[in-house]
Amino acid sequence: MTAVLAALAVVDRSRETELLEAALASGAHVVLEGPPGTGKTTLLRRVAAGRDRSFALVEGNAELTPARLVGHFDPALVLSRGYQPDVFVDGPLLTAMREGGLLYVEELNRVPEETLNTLLTVMSEREIVVPRLGLVRAAPGFAVVAAMNPYDAVGTARVSSAVYDRTCRIAMGYQSAEAEAQILAQRAPVPSADWRDRAVALVRSTREHPELRVGSSVRGTIDLAGINHQLARARGVAEDDWQVGLDAALVALSGRVRVDEASTRRPEDIIGELYATHFGPGPAGDDHTVEEPRPGEA
The missing domain is CATH 3.40.50.300 (P-loop containing nucleotide triphosphate hydrolases)
Known part of the structure; x- marks a missing residue:
């Protein structure tokens, strides 16, 4: 037992x-x-x-x-x-x-x-x-x-x-940031404690963003870390690579959040903005925008 x-x-x-x-x-x-x-x-x-x-x-x-x-x-x-x-x-x-x-x-x-x-x-x-x-x-x-x-x-x-x-x-509301960091450490691989804490802060910020009606739960943090780990291995780069983290965040979080009807932005734009806020700007001053697919592209 x-x-x-x-x-x-x-x-x-x-x-x-x-x-x-x-x-x-x-x-x-x-x-x-x-x-x-x-x-x-x-x-x-x-x-x-x-x-x-x-x-x-x-x-x-x-x-x-x-x-x-x-x-x-x-x-x-x-x-x-x-x-x-x-x-x-x-x-x-x-x-x-x-x-x-x-x-x-x-x-x-x-x-x-x-x-x-x-x-x-x-x-x-x-x-x-x-x-x-x-x-x-x-x-x-x-x-x-x-x-x-x-x-x-x-x-x-x-x-x-x-x-x-x-x-x-x-x-039952959301747990504290410390508790969510503990959950993440138990459920998914993370590059470092600093990366873990930034990922938790990123996901928690989706719950308070003025343009989001619904933010992500801690499941989004777990998926973010898991995808980040696998994507870094596939690309042969470090797990704290900025672009890998951004791509993982877009995949893990953009479908979990719900944008307010009054906003004109897409989930990807808001997630990209929040990612840059918590992980810093891209290596070459990336503006974290995500291009719209061209007509006929999947």
């Missing part, structure tokens, strides 16, 4: 870990709310491992129907044996209920309303009536933990007050 917990260690999340453990011990259901890349899933896996509880993960999207969440009768076996309990295939909800485990629902605000209503009943009563199967009661220890990004409005729906009334909320 110690090895498992070490592998699932969450950097700079001791307070959130304590809060989640206390909420689950009290029998509460929990919503972890915060932007992507803040360690919500890793935090829950660590807590589940520490309590020896099973862990069922469900991706919230428009295709998550009640049947996919709860389970279904095997059609082939129903034809030969009828609607018997032993031909029912448990979905993640029933699996977590029977085992007294955790049901983790990612992207809660993308779950269809009909499916959310199924969860509401279970969270309130800790039991569910499944047609032709009957009543299923949750074993002790069962809890629903959901995660959501409150800043993402694309393809999402407003979470109802009924959900919040049945859950406790733990807000």
